Amino acid sequence: MKEQGLTCYIVFQTHWDREWYFPFEVFRHRLIQVIERVVDGLEKGELKQFVMDGQMAALEDYLEVCEEDAGERLKKRISEGRVIIGPWYILADEFLVSGESLIRNLEMGLKLAGKYGNPQMVGYLPDTFGHVSQMPQILQGFDIDNAILWRGIKPEKSEFFWEAPDGTRVFTIFLPEGYYQPILNEEDYKEKIQAFLDKVVPYASTSKVLLTNGGDHLMPKAGSMSEKIDELNSQLDPVFIERNYEEYLQAVRGEVNEELNTHMGEMRENDHCYILPNVLSARTYLKQQNQWMEDELTGYAEPLLALAGKHPKRYLDETWKLLLKNQPHDSICGCSVDEVHREMENRTMKLGQRMELLQNEALMALGAFDSSVSGSGLRKPFEDDGRFLVFNPHPYPYTGWVKGIVWLQEGSREHFALRSSAGEIYEPIILSKEKRRFFESPLDAFPEFREGIFYEVAFYAENLPGLSISEFTVVEGVNLVLQEEETASIENKHLTLTLEQDGTLTMIDKKANVAYKGLQQFYSSLDAGDEYNYSRPLKDIVSNAVLSENPSVKKAEGVQILNYKLELEIPAGLNAERNGPADQVLKTTLSVEVKLFKNMTRAEVTVKVENRAKDQRLRVKFPLSATIPYTYSDTSFDIVRREAKKMEVFDAPKQREVPVVVEPAYSFIRADDKRKGIVFFQRGLQEYQITSDGVGDVLELTLLRSVGWLSRDDLRSRGGGAGPMLETPDAQCLGSYEFTYAFGPFMPELSNMEIAREAREFRVPAKIFSGKLREDTGALIEIDNDTLQWSSIRPSDDGLLIRLWNPSEISQQMSFSSIRGIDQVTRVTLGGKQLSEIKGLKDSILPKRISTYRIQFTEGGGKG
Structure with a gap:
């Protein structure tokens, strides 16, 4: 006779590390076999549904190399809702990547999943080595009101609310025994499932429990899983049903009739299971490379493209994918075999090339140097940096040291000063200088070498306008030499x-x-x-x-x-x-x-x-x-x-x-x-x-x-x-x-907010570029509140998107201004859905809140 009310929801799944104890291509070849078994089982009625681990990169990896008919069979099962995909692009480590990377990860995953079917709207975090405090707010920003997780916490019950510092909450399922439970693959599955139930039932606050049947890189064993479930129902007391995570969440939420506990903020406890804390320092060179690429992409490339009004969507998407592929928890954490991390360094090398090209593309669009495309740039091929540019990527005036490389033709200048476009004279400090060859390959001219002196200079600039480019000219004068x-x-x-x-x-x-x-x-x-x-x-x-x-x-x-x-x-x-x-x-x-x-x-x-x-x-x-x-x-x-x-x-x-x-x-x-x-x-x-x-x-x-x-x-x-x-x-x-x-x-x-801003400027200072402009660009966008931090300024089809966050404990008022004039500012969700238009270019950001704005500019307008 069945035990009154107890139902075990069985979700068939695989946890897919793209790379870990084998390198990527080895795991990808294994992925082909796993997916072939899954699709075959679905078509034969041996399985009803299968969850592809909540990440889209594995699907892309498979479709790149599978036979065409196999890919079509899989896509058909996805469109039918029998293979469950999304919402993430990859399952990242949460502490070793930026918050902006986590948002783009979810944005990219949902966008790709939507091309094949309906993504599962589940905050799926099965194996991350701890969880950041703002994850509930990030999930809710994409209309995901739940989470399923394992590490970092030991709650009294499997069901609780998880609350971010701004008060945003998600309904959360804790996996007391983890996600790795391929029980129906075992010969003695009946005994093992009973032992599993004995462990998880005490945590349940409802009559429903969850079995995540699967594990790392595993397929369902050959044979009918549906028949095994029928056998369980005939021989054991609980009711066993095959479902997906969304169905399980809906059923549990419908039954919760008691006040659930609420967990506030991040999760880094290891009383219940390993948190593996020293992945924070394993192979620190990988952490350096990742942060360098994050800073180059979100700190310089995207803001420059926004300033230029240039929006290479596909190229940016593919660049983000390349960055995200270095951020899975077994990759960025440095806890894989050596081949994996060598491949990560190759991705970083490619990303570095893309960063330079994206930034140059923006400068070319602004007319900073000539090309066969526009022919309008002032700086011609092979010219030195007798005139150069300084980019302030921040949405506020920048005051501080500007450091970088200026190359000048040998013998042209031994002693020099710098003049801003406003006529101010700066005496630069020469930190170092080196004679070397310079190779340039223009789009419309033969590549050539030039010799020059490369000066590492530093000078103190004041009030560079927000999100702007200012021009400086090398003139007769005095530079300061170290003694x-x-x-x-x-x-x-x-x-x-x-x-x-x-x-x-x-x-x-x-x-x-x-x-x-x-x-x-x-x-x-x-x-x-x-x-x-x-x-x-x-x-x-x-x-x-x-x-x-x-x-x-x-x-x-x-x-x-x-x-x-x-x-x-x-x-x-x-x-x-x-x-x-x-x-x-x-x-x-x-x-x-x-x-x-x-x-x-x-x-x-x-x-x-x-x-x-x-x-x-x-x-x-x-x-x-x-x-x-x-x-x-x-x-x-x-x-x-x-x-x-x-x-x-x-x-x-x-x-x-x-x-x-x-x-x-x-x-x-x-x-x-x-x-x-x-x-x-x-x-x-x-x-x-x-x-x-x-x-x-x-x-x-x-x-x-x-x-x-x-x-x-x-x-x-x-x-x-x-x-x-x-x-x-x-x-x-x-x-x-x-x-x-x-x-x-x-x-x-100094407040924490001021320290955070200083740290951001240390990581992303004003930057020197080669090039010339007819006039300084002026401030494309500025905000008037020093407390607010920014994580993204990126181009959009009709202007730009800017993401701000309030690190303080009180609401912060701010307003926008622009040299171009602002036509409209609309507050949008993290996922891009319109919320409301803000009036008078002013808004208030609640404590610990992340706010995203779509800004449209007035054609030829003045200061907004």
Whole structure:
């Protein structure tokens, strides 16, 4: 007799990692076999429906290589609603990519799914290593009011509400036993399904439970799954029915009759299952490359195209796809076999080429240089940068340092100044210069080499209009050349930095009269972990970097630069037992450059590492001169307050991880006691930790984690494997690496919002381009509120789309203006649906809210 009311919804699915323990092409060949089995089973009535893992890239991968008739059979099943597709393009890691990338991922996935059928409107997040706080708002922005997930939380019940910081909520299903449940593939499936029910039923707040029958890269076993379900119904008490996720969600929501719990914000807990926290620092070079490409695409290419009124839709779509293919959780996390990550670097190489071409296409459309298409550009092929352009990508006036390369024909100018189009004269600092050949291949002329002097210049510009291009001319005058001095200190009106004999820095905050000692200490310790988790060996050894030669300081009006070299004597790796150091000792060298510009409260640092050692973790420490209860760091469309977890545990019980002590940061970290501390900006250094040295607390950043295994099952820090035990020699990160970041003292007068804006400008400063214009473009779009942050300015068919977000706890008023004149501003959803027209070019953005606007310009109009 059936148990009263209990129904088990069975969803047949596969979780498809495009690349992981096999490279992409190996998995794609396997995908052909999986889909052929699925389509065959659907056509024979052995299956009713099948879910393609909530992502569209796998479908594209299959259709590119399958036989034509096989592709048509699959598309037919999709159109019938029997193969379920969408909503994502790929299943990304949520903490290692930008919020804008998450939005484009969903936008791209839904757009593609709509070409083949109706996408499932499910916030499907089955295997992500934690979840960002604003995901409910992102999902609701595309009319998805639910989520299905596993990692990052241990709720009391399978059903709850998940609430973003702005108050947006989605109904959420938690998978107590995860998504990997190919139970009906097993011979003893009846016994195993009963054991499964025994585990999940206690979590259910309704009479319905979910079995996600499938797993990583798996197909339903040959034979009729429908017949197996019939057998279950004849022999076990619950009712078993085959459905899809949307049907399950609808049924559960219809029955919920009690007040559900609400989870607020992000999910990074690992009490229930692995969160694999140290993927934040595995293969940091991949994180650097990803952020570089995100900044080039959303920070420069798309805003330039918007300014030019150029909208190459398909090319932009394909560029976004190429970027997104580097962002799946097993890819960007650096936890795959070496072949996977080499292919990622090839994608980055292609993306770099596309970024340059897209930016040049926009400049060409603006007439910045000549082509056979328009013939209207002022800069002719092979001309030098006697006139050049500065692009401000921000939707507000930019004041700050402009740095970049200007190339001039040899012998044309030895000493020069810069003149703006308004006639202002700037004395540029020459940071470096180099004679080299320059190759140019115009569209309508023979390619040629030219020789010239490439000057790395820096100058301080004020009030460059928002989203604009300004022209500068090289004129007779004085440039500032760096002069070497015998000292170990650099300073400006805000800070003094002194290199000490132990290789650390002392920083004096002149305004607060506070000294910070022991800063920027580089150290290495052993790491017996894998690509997922750091693990301290039983016999650890810590090595601090020491000075290897005398420092050098170069100064000019406006900038002072400190250069020094350090050495680390460290074990060559782990011993054979992996419990302590090998006998051999090697030297890792670090070359450090610290720049301190006039008017800046942050020192900019470049560190070049020549790593020769394996099985180590290389970190840099910043003592805070304070004891702090929490930190702040940024994530997708949010600034999150994080508890400073200073108690670290090194041994985990079976099938558990040690408590998480590392935290994610997309571009900045604030660590202070509201009076003193450190603010840190970075690219690609997304793992940090607060420790205590007995005197005070310390901010630590991970530069490299050198490990040689995808996964191991003998770690102290994790009680079991997280994947196949495969060697990954490239993950040892031997060779040359370069890191850039900035740091300075916390200043109580600076809000989190101002810090976030500074961090954005550090990552996306005003940029120098070759070219000429008849006149400066003026501000295409400006907003008048410094608190608001922006994530996207992109071209549209009838103007541009701009996405802003409010990081503060109160509503923010703002208005738009433009040199072209604004005809209409319409607020739209993240998915592009029209909400309302805003009146008087003014709007209010609620706390923690993401707002997107479609702006149409008046033809030839003046300031809006």
